[in-house]
Amino acid sequence: MRDQQRRFDRREYLTLAGGAGVATTIGLAGCLEDAETGDDDEGNGDDADDGVDDADDTDDGELETIVAGTNPGFEPFQMNVDGELVGFDVDLLEAVVAETDGYELADDWEELEFDSLIPALENENIDVIAAAMTITEEREESISFTESYYSADQSVLVQSGGDVDPDELEDLEGLEVGAQSGTTGEGIVEDELGDDVDYTSYDNYVLAVEELERGTLDAIVIDEPVAESFADDRDVEVAFTFETGEEYGFGVRQDDDDLQEALSEGIAAVEESSEYDEITQEWFGE
Known part of the structure; x- marks a missing residue:
């Protein structure tokens, strides 16, 4: 392929x-x-069907x-x-x-x-x-x-040119924060920020990034290489990256x-x- x-x-x-x-x-x-x-061309002499697919x-x-x-x-x-x-x-x-x-x-x-x-x-x-x-x-x-x-850390995405400009996780307190369901990013939000943020779970990060671009979401917690990929292609930017030492x-x-x-x-x-x-x-x- x-x-x-x-x-x-x-x-x-x-x-x-x-x-x-x-x-x-x-x-x-x-x-x-x-x-x-299929059968080996140098078989043992059994009367096997030579037409079996041996692809x-x-x-x-x-x-x-x-x-x-x-x-x-x-x-x-x-x-x-x-x-x-x-x-x-x-x-x-x-x-x-x-x-x-x-x-x-x-x-x-x-x-x-x-x-x-x-x-x-x-x-x-x-x-x-x-x-x-x-x-x-x-x-x-x-x-x-x-x-x-593969090794990776976590990043925080925000809207390009927006009013939200966090430097650390604590700066997300009181904000609308999103992540993909079941991911490490979601775990970070739940474990580190908990009720201090208004959290929204998404089925995939593409939907979350669209919300971020529209300004209905303040920040996204996401794996670093994926954050950089979105930042290259959409009107979002990486506010900061923090070390998690993740291994895929x-x-x-x-x-x-x-x-x-x-x-x-x-x-x-x-x-x-x-x-x-x-x-x-x-x-x-x-």
């Missing part, structure tokens, strides 16, 4: 995505389906197909552009799975609201979460994570140790090659 991806206008994407929100596709695909394999055969044997789930609208990690799912997480997971011996990605990803991803994983509607999800102790009570593949990981079920290990090894392999730098340059320009 990555070789077929094209450059796009981020402003056009954010403008089109906001009004209708990000559509969710909840076609609950079967997970961990064994790919069909998914590898030298290492049979592959398991895993279904990925994500939450579009979190540029540049994952987003829909002209009906195509693209982004850093999409490219990276494809590269990581390609480094594994026993797995392949299903062609279609499941696109869900962020706070629906863990339940979908637990219910086996998806097999891996690739959604810039921060590794936290609370989440690890429900799911397991691979090794970290791919999420898997707690009993899926083989997949967890395979993906962690795949992450290491991609990072050791030039591919990780190429993907980072593609989406972050760094």
Whole structure:
């Protein structure tokens, strides 16, 4: 998929995505389906049907197909552009799975609201979460994570040229503050500010940014790289960034140790090659 991806206008994407929100596709695909394999040309002489499709055969044997789930609208990690799912997480997971011996990605990803991803994983509607999800102790009570593949902090977005110009979290007290449901940003607002702000939860950050541009919202708490991406394309700016030391990981079920290990090894392999730098340059320009 990555070789077929094209450059796009981020402003056009954010403008089109906001009004209708990000559509969710909840076609609950079967997970961990064994790919069909054909007989080895140098078989043992059994009278097997030579017509069996062997397109998914590898030298290492049979592959398991895993279904990925994500939450579009979190540029540049994952987003829909002209009906195509693209982004850093999409490219990276494809590269990581390609480094594994026993797995392949299903062609279609499941696109869900962020706070629906863990339940979908637990219910086996998806097999891996690739959604810039921060590794936290609370989440690890429900799911397991691979090794970290990205580090980030939190930023506060405000309207460009507006009257709100905070320098620290305490400056948000008494203001209208937004974040995306289920994210670290929401946790920061709830834990650090609580009832001192008028908090609004959004299904995705595109909607929150539109409210910020209209002046009906004073500030947004959001992951730093995503904040910078919005600031590049919309009439918003980063007021300040504060260190949280977050680490993103791919999420898997707690009993899926083989997949967890395979993906962690795949992450290491991609990072050791030039591919990780190429993907980072593609989406972050760094």
